[in-house]
Amino acid sequence: MGSFEEIDLRARQPQVRFGFPLFPPRTSIDNPALPRVIGGGTPDLQVSNTPLIDTTVPLARWRLEAVLRVGVFAGSFAGFSIEYQVAGETRRNGTGDLRVRLDRTQGGVAFGVSATLDTRIRLEEATYRYDWGPFGGVGPKSWRDVINQSFSPNVDLIALAITAFNIATGGFLPLQEIRGAQTIGSNGAVWGLFDERSNRYAADNQIQLRPTVDVHVNVLRLIPKIGTAIKVMAAVGLRISQGPSFVFVFPITIRVVRLTTVDGNYDVQNVGGPLPGTVRLLNGPVGPTSPNINQVDTVHEHSIGFQFRFEVHSTIAFLGLVSLGGSTPIPIRLFPQQPRTARPLNTVFGPYYTKLSSAGNTAQVELPEVHWG
Amino acid sequence: MHNRRDFLRMLGLAAGGTLIGCGGSGTSSSGFSTNQVPNAYHFTPIVTSGSSLPNRSSVRARVDDGGPPFIGAVVVNDLRHICFHANDEVGKTGVYRLDYDQSGETSDIQSLLQERQVLADGTVVDIVSPGDLNNSDDLVFMVEDPEGRKTLQYSKGGAPFERLCSAYQDLSDEARLYGEFHSDLCLTGSGDLMFSCAYRNPDGNLEGEGLFYVPNASTSQTKRVLSREQLLPGTASAIRTFGIFDIRPGGNYLCHGSAAVLEDEFDESGEPLTYLVRGRVGELPETLVASPRLGDSNAIQGSVHMGPRLGDSGYGAIVQSDRNKTAFWFNGKKLLEADFELGGSLTPRGAKIVSMFPPVFGPNGLVFIQVFTFLGTEILVYDGQQFSTVLASGQLINGKTLGMIIFGALPHCINAHGDLVCVADFTDGQSSILLGRPV
Numbered sequence: 069m070g071s072f073e074e075i076d077l078r079a080r081q082p083q084v085r086f087g088f089p090l091f092p093p094r095t096s097i098d099n100p101a102l103p104r105v106i107g108g109g110t111p112d113l114q115v116s117n118t119p120l121i122d123t124t125v126p127l128a129r130w131r132l133e134a135v136l137r138v139g140v141f142a143g144s145f146a147g148f149s150i151e152y153q154v155a156g157e158t159r160r161n162g163t164g165d166l167r168v169r170l171d172r173t174q175g176g177v178a179f180g181v182s183a184t185l186d187t188r189i190r191l192e193e194a195t196y197r198y199d200w201g202p203f204g205g206v207g208p209k210s211w212r213d214v215i216n217q218s219f220s221p222n223v224d225l226i227a228l229a230i231t232a233f234n235i236a237t238g239g240f241l242p243l244q245e246i247r248g249a250q251t252i253g254s255n256g257a258v259w260g261l262f263d264e265r266s267n268r269y270a271a272d273n274q275i276q277l278r279p280t281v282d283v284h285v286n287v288l289r290l291i292p293k294i295g296t297a298i299k300v301m302a303a304v305g306l307r308i309s310q311g312p313s314f315v316f317v318f319p320i321t322i323r324v325v326r327l328t329t330v331d332g333n334y335d336v337q338n339v340g341g342p343l344p345g346t347v348r349l350l351n352g353p354v355g356p357t358s359p360n361i362n363q364v365d366t367v368h369e370h371s372i373g374f375q376f377r378f379e380v381h382s383t384i385a386f387l388g389l390v391s392l393g394g395s396t397p398i399p400i401r402l403f404p405q406q407p408r409t410a411r412p413l414n415t416v417f418g419p420y421y422t423k424l425s426s427a428g429n430t431a432q433v434e435l436p437e438v439h440w441g
Numbered sequence: 442m443h444n445r446r447d448f449l450r451m452l453g454l455a456a457g458g459t460l461i462g463c464g465g466s467g468t469s470s471s472g473f474s475t476n477q478v479p480n481a482y483h484f485t486p487i488v489t490s491g492s493s494l495p496n497r498s499s500v501r502a503r504v505d506d507g508g509p510p511f512i513g514a515v516v517v518n519d520l521r522h523i524c525f526h527a528n529d530e531v532g533k534t535g536v537y538r539l540d541y542d543q544s545g546e547t548s549d550i551q552s553l554l555q556e557r558q559v560l561a562d563g564t565v566v567d568i569v570s571p572g573d574l575n576n577s578d579d580l581v582f583m584v585e586d587p588e589g590r591k592t593l594q595y596s597k598g599g600a601p602f603e604r605l606c607s608a609y610q611d612l613s614d615e616a617r618l619y620g621e622f623h624s625d626l627c628l629t630g631s632g633d634l635m636f637s638c639a640y641r642n643p644d645g646n647l648e649g650e651g652l653f654y655v656p657n658a659s660t661s662q663t664k665r666v667l668s669r670e671q672l673l674p675g676t677a678s679a680i681r682t683f684g685i686f687d688i689r690p691g692g693n694y695l696c697h698g699s700a701a702v703l704e705d706e707f708d709e710s711g712e713p714l715t716y717l718v719r720g721r722v723g724e725l726p727e728t729l730v731a732s733p734r735l736g737d738s739n740a741i742q743g744s745v746h747m748g749p750r751l752g753d754s755g756y757g758a759i760v761q762s763d764r765n766k767t768a769f770w771f772n773g774k775k776l777l778e779a780d781f782e783l784g785g786s787l788t789p790r791g792a793k794i795v796s797m798f799p800p801v802f803g804p805n806g807l808v809f810i811q812v813f814t815f816l817g818t819e820i821l822v823y824d825g826q827q828f829s830t831v832l833a834s835g836q837l838i839n840g841k842t843l844g845m846i847i848f849g850a851l852p853h854c855i856n857a858h859g860d861l862v863c864v865a866d867f868t869d870g871q872s873s874i875l876l877g878r879p880v
Contacts, residue, residue, distance in 0.1 A: 282647035284620025303508025391684035
């Protein structure tokens, strides 16, 4: 019988940009991904120009024309880092027990959305001239602007959403600016949405991170020029609101599925362990085992549930007479695996396989200014 | 004195206002009347630009860059209490109340809400929604503070305002509010309230906008009437947002909003796909109007951008078919057409209609609607058979020529007595809240 005690496995000093990518390409249990720099802070920039409202409503002798567009730059990188300690024993019959403890896992995604809100609201009044001549009828029509407001602020929608949310709720969003990353677009930071869990394996035989953020706010009053225009429009009964509405939930479930010692590979059975926090090892090498094991490798399997929706909602209302509005999905692709679509997604990606080794020097890059949490 | 119209006008002058016969033509010698339509309306300016307001302020004297004296939001209830929005001489917006009696005598103006006022819950008033007033003198407004926080403020029977709820509050299992409030509200005579706000689903995640019903102002009983992603009846399309709605006692409601075709990858037109549904709280609604792309061939085809209106005698909506053309549909029947370029149906005075405001339901099955023509504007009344003109630009009120009228900016601008309120701009630059009482 072989045994091993307190072997640490980790991507040392967990950092947002070091660990395992959430979507490592072409992995299998026999070909797991190794820890590495995640994304390198070079987001996959995308540009999307999306019409929100483009409508004209004949209203009295006025014409309410509203054109709202949003241009979005977006980009992301995503991953998780993990560390834990293992101990256990292996037996001649190819079985054994594995205890995983002191686990600490951080995972999430860094993303940025920089938007240009291109807004034009015109309320025009028509003036008709009646022709009293022999043929009668209405003469040429001219237009006078009652309201003509247009603005195209270049804004970081996420930053504004955080501020608006904090003002509205007194709470906070679990988003953190990542200063070590490249900015997005011309006026957007990169924001990290993350979750952190400790000591979950002993309780659940798996680790689940659940980074979640959902927001529905009006950001217009936070943009100084628009804030003034809103008051001007309110004085004639026009009201406008606009802002992001996004839901982003991606539970990451991580399990150890293989243990490798000097004797060979063991499968890990994560259910039905003999004691809480202990999982069974199966299908290992049969025969004598090394008595003192001081180096192990582990392979993890992870899957990612993914709910994502990013929309911009807009409403223009004039008293109780007119209400133009909608919620327009913005086609933002945060991950290469995500279809290029504006539809809300609710799917599961994976499994993917990653590997930690107690022998390897897994910490390759440290960026101390970029901390998760 | 040549005819009945002249007689009525003389009577009006004697009474301190102006009597205007409900006629088919401005030059007709006989005012139109049926058993339902009043012979005439007695119009009195009850507040005028420059009038004194409480707190030593006054209504803005004229339209300028700071806004008009009255924005058009004015309602009246069966107790003969009028609630109106006004801008004062320094540009502060406010909501005021004015009462009148059967003879038309008015009370002093009371201030209900004013910009920069601090409410009991600490809310600093910055922007006030049009709001609503019911027959029990309950008042409700969406109040936005200078930082954009919205709260729903409710006054029971004219008592001081209290916060009913805020935009991030769990009211009931069905109403876990989480996001922006819509500014539009509707209140029934029994104190039932309808509003729209973003909400969270049972998983605790943002779902989108919902339409909510609060029976008798009891927020713990709040029900979600319609939800984002709910299938629009008769279509393969899903509701996305809500616009303006109207509700009657008993939970009958009407609501318009935007929807999306489920299988459509992405709509790049920017033209919102709209719907109008009618329903009763707790029951499935029916689709009355839908944009053609939403795919309900049984519904009236068109867009609904204007506030739909619900009355005891049915529903009315303005349906838009292109950027110039609108039509007034009443209980599924097209009654009037408007064309912004060419003109549409003729008014009783023979003017071509270019556009319309939403209808307003009056007593005795009468339906009022303001139309705009190449010649000006008219308030029409429909008695189930034909239209008559109640008031038109160019007419004289207390010796001043009427220019622009805004009538029907809110649904409750006629009471059970048939009294109507509107905002009138005169050609001399003055503006007034006009009270019209049937004669």
